[in-house]
Amino acid sequence: xxxxxxxxxLLMIPTLLGTSILVFALFALMPxxxxxxDTKLTQERLDQLREAYGLNKxxxxxxxxxxGQLLRGDWGFSMQYNLxxxxxxxxxxxxxxxxxxxxxxxxxxxxxxxxxxxSRHQYSFGDRxxxxxxxxxxxxxxxxxxxxxxKVFALNLGVMPVGGLITTGSNYTxxxxxxxxxxxxxxxxxxxxxxxxGPLTRYFRTSMLDTLGMDFIRTARAKGLSEASVVGKxxxxxxxxxxxxLLGFRLPALFSGAxxxxxxxxxxxxxxxxxxxxxxxxxxxxxxxxxxxxxxxxVGNFIADVLYxxxxxxxxxxxxxxxxx
Numbered sequence: 001x002x003x004x005x006x007x008x009x010l011l012m013i014p015t016l017l018g019t020s021i022l023v024f025a026l027f028a029l030m031p032x033x034x035x036x037x038d039t040k041l042t043q044e045r046l047d048q049l050r051e052a053y054g055l056n057k058x059x060x061x062x063x064x065x066x067x068g069q070l071l072r073g074d075w076g077f078s079m080q081y082n083l084x085x086x087x088x089x090x091x092x093x094x095x096x097x098x099x100x101x102x103x104x105x106x107x108x109x110x111x112x113x114x115x116x117x118x119s120r121h122q123y124s125f126g127d128r129x130x131x132x133x134x135x136x137x138x139x140x141x142x143x144x145x146x147x148x149x150x151k152v153f154a155l156n157l158g159v160m161p162v163g164g165l166i167t168t169g170s171n172y173t174x175x176x177x178x179x180x181x182x183x184x185x186x187x188x189x190x191x192x193x194x195x196x197x198g199p200l201t202r203y204f205r206t207s208m209l210d211t212l213g214m215d216f217i218r219t220a221r222a223k224g225l226s227e228a229s230v231v232g233k234x235x236x237x238x239x240x241x242x243x244x245x246l247l248g249f250r251l252p253a254l255f256s257g258a259x260x261x262x263x264x265x266x267x268x269x270x271x272x273x274x275x276x277x278x279x280x281x282x283x284x285x286x287x288x289x290x291x292x293x294x295x296x297x298x299v300g301n302f303i304a305d306v307l308y309x310x311x312x313x314x315x316x317x318x319x320x321x322x323x324x325x
Contacts, residue, residue: 016298021063027286037280075288093255116231134198138198146188147264204240211235248301256296
């Protein structure tokens with residue numbers, strides 16, 4: 001087990017290196033830069049600025065300069081915000097985390113509960129109603145759901161704010177400030193829940209149905225175990241094993257934000273500044289955000305592999321044999 005974990009950890013190093021090359025190459029191939037969008041600058045001034053920021057150097061030299069800065073903890077300088085990239089990201093990434101983490105907890109809890117009920121009452125009226133709602137939510141784009149929620153709860157009922165992080169002109173501090181932030185985060189959170197609830201429910205329901213049809217479930221019922229014990233202790237535990245893989249992929253999503261949702265609600269998250277950096281060609285900020293999400297994806301997969309090995313003894317035995325070869 002320890003040997004396998006160490007092997008997987010060391011494998012992340014060449015993966016991260018290859019990812020950095022790919023990320024830098026993709027942005028290096030994009031036409032223009034931050035200064036080319038300013039029509040007021042003369043060609044002479046453009047050349048001076050590009051030379052000052054090292055944009056006129058060969059691609060290979062720029063890559064190794066950028067990689068060396070990353071290894072030293074220097075993520076570069078955002079020309080759009082006139083701040084270090086690390087400062088910009090730290091100012092916005094936790095706003096995205098608040099919404100994404102809350103939506104993650106709600107969506108997963110609802111999806112698991114609904115999928116257990118649906119799988120236990122297959123083809124019933126409740127199961128068909130759940131299937132209809134799931135497919136309806138999957139067919140609705142996030143911007144439409146967001147606009148409907150704003151129309152109903154913000155404009156018609158007036159119980160929710162239209163958007164933003166806090167109430168304009170407020171000077172809340174302490175608990176009052178966080179209550180105001182959570183109040184503004186409810187609608188963006190609901191949009192993300194609606195978008196994720198459908199696919200998660202379908203996935204968990206299918207996994208539960210497959211597990212409930214296995215031999216060990218029939219054996220458990222034949223032994224006289226209660227239905228709650230069969231479903232909760234045996235079926236649900238085994239059906240949720242594939243969800244560990246989804247947990248690994250959800251790690252970067254907790255920090256990447258939701259670009260469309262954050263735009264609709266004017267939520268100052270990482271997704272919104274990522275979209276704005278595309279339009280302004282702030283490549284230093286774009287590359288850092290992309291590289292951060294790539295690192296989180298790789299780390300998430302590593303954590304999922306380790307958790308899967310711990311959760312399933314069959315996987316642990318198989319991978320121990322592979323690591324010992």
